Structures are given as C-alpha cells and as structure tokens.
Amino acid sequence: MNIRSRLSTAIASQYFPFFVTVSLFIILYIAGIMNYRGFTHAQVFYNLFIDNAPLIIVTVGVTFTLLIGGIDLSVGSVVALVCMSLAYLLKNTSIPVFAAVPLVLLIGIAVGFIQGYLITMFDMQPFIITLAGMFFCRGLTAVISRNTIIIDNPAYAALASERIRIFDTGFISVGAIVAIIVLILATIFLKYTKTGRTIFAIGGSESSASLMGLPVFKTKILVYIISGFCSALAGIVYSWIMLSGYTLHGLGMEMDAIASSVIGGTLLTGGVGFMPGTLFGVLIQGIILTFITFQGTLSAWWTKIVVGALLCVFIIMQALITEHKNKLSSSSSIKSDK
Amino acid sequence: MNKFKKITSSSMFLPLFALGILLLFNIVFVNDFLAISMENGHLYGRLIDILSRSSSLIILSLGMTFVIATSGIDISVGAVVAISAAICCMLIGGRGDGIPEHPMILAMLAGIGIGVICGIWNGLLVSKIKIQPVVATLILMVAGRGIAQLLTQGQIITVYYKPFSYIGANIPGSILPTPIFIAALMVLLVILILKKTSLGLFIQSVGINPTASRYAGINVVLIIFLVYAFSGFCAGVSGLIESSLIRAADANNAGLNMEMDAILAVALGGTLLSGGKFYIGGSIIGAITIQTLTTTMYAIGVSSDQLPVVKAITVIILCLVQSKKFQTVFNSWKNKRQSQKVVDRT
Numbered sequence: 186m187n188i189r190s191r192l193s194t195a196i197a198s199q200y201f202p203f204f205v206t207v208s209l210f211i212i213l214y215i216a217g218i219m220n221y222r223g224f225t226h227a228q229v230f231y232n233l234f235i236d237n238a239p240l241i242i243v244t245v246g247v248t249f250t251l252l253i254g255g256i257d258l259s260v261g262s263v264v265a266l267v268c269m270s271l272a273y274l275l276k277n278t279s280i281p282v283f284a285a286v287p288l289v290l291l292i293g294i295a296v297g298f299i300q301g302y303l304i305t306m307f308d309m310q311p312f313i314i315t316l317a318g319m320f321f322c323r324g325l326t327a328v329i330s331r332n333t334i335i336i337d338n339p340a341y342a343a344l345a346s347e348r349i350r351i352f353d354t355g356f357i358s359v360g361a362i363v364a365i366i367v368l369i370l371a372t373i374f375l376k377y378t379k380t381g382r383t384i385f386a387i388g389g390s391e392s393s394a395s396l397m398g399l400p401v402f403k404t405k406i407l408v409y410i411i412s413g414f415c416s417a418l419a420g421i422v423y424s425w426i427m428l429s430g431y432t433l434h435g436l437g438m439e440m441d442a443i444a445s446s447v448i449g450g451t452l453l454t455g456g457v458g459f460m461p462g463t464l465f466g467v468l469i470q471g472i473i474l475t476f477i478t479f480q481g482t483l484s485a486w487w488t489k490i491v492v493g494a495l496l497c498v499f500i501i502m503q504a505l506i507t508e509h510k511n512k513l514s515s516s517s518s519i520k521s522d523k
Numbered sequence: 524m525n526k527f528k529k530i531t532s533s534s535m536f537l538p539l540f541a542l543g544i545l546l547l548f549n550i551v552f553v554n555d556f557l558a559i560s561m562e563n564g565h566l567y568g569r570l571i572d573i574l575s576r577s578s579s580l581i582i583l584s585l586g587m588t589f590v591i592a593t594s595g596i597d598i599s600v601g602a603v604v605a606i607s608a609a610i611c612c613m614l615i616g617g618r619g620d621g622i623p624e625h626p627m628i629l630a631m632l633a634g635i636g637i638g639v640i641c642g643i644w645n646g647l648l649v650s651k652i653k654i655q656p657v658v659a660t661l662i663l664m665v666a667g668r669g670i671a672q673l674l675t676q677g678q679i680i681t682v683y684y685k686p687f688s689y690i691g692a693n694i695p696g697s698i699l700p701t702p703i704f705i706a707a708l709m710v711l712l713v714i715l716i717l718k719k720t721s722l723g724l725f726i727q728s729v730g731i732n733p734t735a736s737r738y739a740g741i742n743v744v745l746i747i748f749l750v751y752a753f754s755g756f757c758a759g760v761s762g763l764i765e766s767s768l769i770r771a772a773d774a775n776n777a778g779l780n781m782e783m784d785a786i787l788a789v790a791l792g793g794t795l796l797s798g799g800k801f802y803i804g805g806s807i808i809g810a811i812t813i814q815t816l817t818t819t820m821y822a823i824g825v826s827s828d829q830l831p832v833v834k835a836i837t838v839i840i841l842c843l844v845q846s847k848k849f850q851t852v853f854n855s856w857k858n859k860r861q862s863q864k865v866v867d868r869t
Contacts, residue, residue, distance in 0.1 A: 306848070307852075319835075320834055324834075324835065327829045453654075453658050454655070484677055489668060489669025490666050497648075
C-alpha cells in the first residue's frame with residue numbers, strides 16, 4: 186500500500202470530515218491564543234459551551250433528521266414557542282416550575298410528531314412541511330404575546346444563574362451540562378442501539394431498509410419527535426440564558442444548526458454522520474463569534490458571512506468526497522472482478 | 524357532472540377558487556373594497572393596492588415556478604432581494620439633498636446584475652457541483668443577509684432622490700402604480716420565452732426525469748443553471764421594487780419570508796413541488812391570492828407576526844391536497860364509505 190492509496194482510503198473514511206473539523210477548531214484556537222492574550226484563559230473555552238448550549242442541543246436534534254435524509258427547519262421557532270409558553274405559564278398561571286417544564290417539553294414532542302406523521306404518512310417533502318411548521322410556531326408565539334414576557338420566578342432564575350466550578354479554572358452553567366449530557370446520550374443511542382442503527386440504514390437507502398424489514402415508518406416519526414424534543418429542551422436552556430419569552434428568540438437558529446451539523450461531518454444526503462462532530466461544528470461557530478468580540482472592530486454580520494463561507498466549503502468538500510468514494514468503490518469492484 | 528369535474532380538475536381552478544372566496548369575504552366584510560377613485564391623476568383603491576403590492580411577489584414566483592418545475596427549490600430569494608436592494612440604494616446614496624451619487628439607471632442595473640450573479644452562483648452549485656437545491660441555496664440564505672449588511676455597513680440607507688420612489692409608486696402622469704407595469708413586462712417576457720422557444724418543454728422534461736432528458740439530447744446542466752440564474756434575476760428586479768417602496772435598503776427586513784410566499788404561490792398555482800408540469804398563469808393568480816390573503820388578514824386585525832400561522836396552515840393543506848398518497852388514502856376511505864352505504868341499504 187503506497188502513500189497515495191492510503192491517503193485515498195483515509196479521505197473515503199467515515200471520520201475524515203470529523204478530523205478536518207477538529208483540526209480546524211484547533212487551528213482556530215491556536216490562532217486565537219497567538220493573537221489575543223485573553224484566549225489562554227480556560228474560561229474562554231468554557232464560555233463556548235455556556236453561550237452555545239442551546240445550539241448544541243438543537244444541532245443534535247437536527248443531525249438526527251439529516252441522518253435519515255430529511256431536514257427540520259422548525260427548530261428555531263420551537264425554541265421561541267417554548268420560551269414564550271414557559272414565560273407565559275410562569276407569569277400568568279400558578280403552575281409550579283416542575284410542572285411547567287414537562288408541559289412545554291410536550292409542545293416540542295407534539296410539533297415533532299405532527300411533522301413526522303405528515304411527512305411519513307403522506308410522503309411529503311420534509312423541507313416544505315417543516316418550513317410550514319417553522320412559520321406556524323413563530324406565528325403561534327406571536328399569538329401568545331407580541332411583547333416580551335420576563336421570567337421572574339425566583340426558583341427558576343436561581344437555577345438559571347447557577348454556576349458550577351471546574352477545578353478552580355473557571356465555571357460552567359447548568360445549561361452547558363444539559364447540552365453535554367444530551368450529546369453523550371445521542372452518541373450512545375446512535376452507536377449502540379437497534380433504533381440508532383436503523384436510522385443510519387434509512388439514511389443510506391430507505392427502500393432497502395424497509396425491504397430488510399426494519400421499522401421505517403416508526404423510526405422516521407421517532408426521529409422527528411427527537412428533533413422536536415431536542416428543540417424544546419434547547420428552548421428551556423435558552424430561557425435560562427434569556428430569562429424571557431419573545432417572538433424573535435432563536436431566529437435563524439435552524440440555519441446555524443444545519444450549518445454546524447454539516448461542518449461537523451453530517452452528510453446532507455443522509456446516512457453518514459458522527460455526533461461528536463456536531464459539537465465541534467457548533468464550537469467553530471462559537472469561536473468565530475469569540476474572535477469577533479475579541480477583535481472589537483468587526484461587526485456581528487461577519488459571523489453570518491464566515492459561517493456561510495464555511496458551509497459552502499464543507500458542502501463542496503462533501504460533494505467531492507462522495508464522488509471520490511464512488512470512484513474508489515467502482516475501481517475496487519473492478520479489481521475484485523479481475 | 525362531467526362538466527363540473529372538468530372545471531374542478533383544471534389547473535387554474537384552485538387558485539381562482541381561493542381568490543374568489545377571499546374577494547367575496549372582502550366585499551362582504553370590508554367597507555368600500557371595490558371602490559376605485561381618481562385623485563391627482565392616480566387611481567386609488569384597495570384592489571389597485573393589492574395588485575401593486577403583489578407585483579414583486581408575482582415576479583419572484585415566475586422565477587420560482589421554473590426552479591420548482593425542474594424539481595428544485597430556491598430558498599435564497601429573500602436574501603437576494605435584500606442584497607439587490609442594498610446595492611441599488613448604496614449606489615444612489617443616502618444624500619439628504621436628493622442628489623444621486625451615481626445615475627439611477629446604473630444603480631438599477633447593478634441591483635438586477637447582483638441578483639443575476641447570485642442566481643448564477645446558485646445555478647453553478649446545483650447544476651455543476653450537483654448539490655441538492657435546498658442546501659445549495661441555503662448557503663446564500665445564511666450568508667446573503669450578512670452580505671447585504673456588509674454593503675450597507677449595518678445601517679438603513681434612506682434614499683432621498685425623488686425619481687427612485689417612482690419605481691414603487693407612480694411615475695408622474697401614469698394612472699397606475701409602476702410595479703404593475705414591471706410585473707406585466709416580466710410576465711410578457713416569460714410568455715415570449717415560452718412561446719418562441721422550447722425552453723418550457725425542456726424544463727418540464729428535466730423536472731420529470733433528468734436522466735431520460737439527457738439521453739434525449741437536452742443539456743440538463745445548462746437548463747438547470749439557466750433556471751436558477753433567472754430566479755436570481757427575478758429576485759433582483761423585485762429587490763428594486765421592495766427598496767423603492769420604503770425608499771430605503773433595510774438589510775434585515777427587505778424580502779423577509781418572501782421565499783415562503785413565493786413557494787406558496789407556486790404550489791397554489793398547481794405546480795407540483797416534486798417538479799414536472801408547471802403553470803405560469805396559476806403562479807401569477809397564486810401570488811395575487813397570497814397578497815389578498817395578507818391584506819385581508821391585516822384588515823381583520825391579525826398582526827404581521829401572527830400572520831404566519833394562517834399561511835402555514837394553508838401550505839400544509841395545499842401539500843396534503845397535492846400529495847398522491849393522501850389522495851389514495853382519501854379515495855379508499857370514500858369507497859369504503861360508499862360500500863358501507865350499499866351494505867346498509869341492502
């Protein structure tokens with residue numbers, strides 16, 4: 186095996202995009218340390234998790250839908266809907282916090298189920314249904330209240346501002362811990378359960394999966410429920426950061442989540458993806474934002490442009506890798522024929 | 524019965540029916556809905572308003588119809604509208620004394636040109652690099668508003684140059700608002716292309732089966748590329764109208780959610796979202812219907828941020844009606860009921 190063929194098998198490997206993402210993250214971090222003194226603080230690293238906890242959770246959900254070759258555009262507006270419902274419930278009713286939280290989680294599950302059912306049952310394009318879902322939830326948020334509702338429940342606010350110290354190097358929020366737990370659970374679920382492997386099979390080829398006798402119908406609906414649940418959970422974590430409900434919360438979050446997932450190595454055609462990669466996808470976006478804050482002279486819209494450019498590079502890389510893989514598999518089949 | 528079936532199965536039935544119901548609702552519940560008056564040499568009235576406001580949507584849905592006919596989708600049109608508006612207003616400049624920094628015609632051409640460039644970018648990604656349309660246009664949707672903000676330096680450029688407002692309002696001496704003429708011109712252009720060339724047929728066949736079309740000798744890559752470029756062109760033109768209406772470039776809000784309205788208009792017009800046969804006339808009526816819906820909702824006191832609920836429900840119902848599987852499920856349910864009735868009778 187010479188270097189060239191070794192390289193080409195490495196590129197075709199499932200984990201290649203993951204390694205590219207991780208190396209990009211490390212390069213960006215080193216560049217940050219070299220340019221700005223503040224970057225060496227461990228807290229800068231922890232802040233990436235604290236600020237992006239909702240996005241990490243949303244991205245986990247979106248990755249599930251991308252894995253089966255679908256898409257979920259409704260996540261950002263579900264975040265807004267959940268924040269708003271929670272704020273409304275805590276402000277205008279006497280429902281205690283521990284009852285309100287499961288109630289709003291149910292909203293996410295319901296939205297996910299309806300979308301999943303419509304998509305699977307009637308063979309509709311996931312893109313168009315979840316786009317409608319996005320508009321529906323965003324509109325419903327405005328129906329509940331057009332003004333900002335502040336969450337001033339003392340117990341809830343205390344939980345939101347809780348900080349956990351890590352070995353005297355800095356601190357982390359409850360939301361960040363929730364995000365990490367969700368990520369770990371999702372990774373284990375995808376790798377080691379039957380349903381998790383069914384998800385990959387559906388993404389690879391839906392008709393083959395159903396011919397194999399896998400429960401395609403149920404699994405597809407489950408995936409959209411997971412996505413809805415994740416966005417509802419992200420909504421709760423988001424409300425810990427914002428402590429309010431507002432119509433424009435989480436605006437454009439679906440795009441950030443899809444971008445993170447793609448940068449993290451999820452193939453948009455479905456069937457290929459690695460959950461920890463999505464974490465790095467989110468962290469790369471976070472680090473770009475940190476760069477912009479440290480720089481001080483750049484404006485926030487640069488994030489959008491840089492993320493768009495990164496998305497473009499990664500999508501084109503995906504297309505090239507897929508083509509490379511196809512070539513590789515056809516050439517190997519020729520070899521085995523000989 | 525047969526005649527009734529023929530009418531209801533016509534492609535124009537659904538959009539015209541929806542438009543009719545909305546108009547009827549308006550005539551009954553909104554005062555002076557049909558009234559058109561003449562003031563200062565301009566025609567005023569709610570109907571004129573709706574027609575004028577729907578112009579930019581009509582233009583967008585023309586481009587979108589072709590894109591959807593090739594079984595693609597372009598979700599970047601809203602962002603492209605913002606970019607086009609930004610370029611146009613930036614070149615004219617926000618000088619308070621109303622003197623343009625560059626000639627207006629140059630600024631307009633630049634606005635349309637940037638739209639075409641955006642379309643070409645989308646087209647290259649979809650046709651050459653073969654990325655799924657949703658994802659390829661997603662890139663521009665994410666980055667587009669950032670680019671527009673970069674152009675306007677994050678500010679809203681207000682244009683005081685008088686002739687610029689003529690694009691969105693009336694040219695002195697004309698009785699109808701300019702957007703209606705622009706939309707009519709674009710429709711005419713599209714009809715001319717469809718009648719004089721066989722591009723329409725090619726687009727349709729690419730949408731039905733790209734592989735078979737390639738074997739039949741159609742340059743599929745070129746067709747798909749052209750379709751996206753044209754969609755960008757349409758977005759550029761409607762960017763001019765949108766910015767002229769408010770006489771400013773607002774990178775955050777120009778063309779916001781317009782992609783949804785355009786897709787909705789095309790779907791309402793009878794073009795299947797899975798591609799294939801397309802109906803330009805249906806899309807135009809669809810766009811007017813959407814605008815009427817928006818105006819009606821405002822008239823009965825639904826605020827702009829609550830409006831999406833109504834539109835989302837409309838989309839889902841439309842998709843359900845279009846879905847083949849839903850039709851078979853519905854038909855089998857109907858048959859079952861009928862046979863149940865027969866059983867009951869005997």
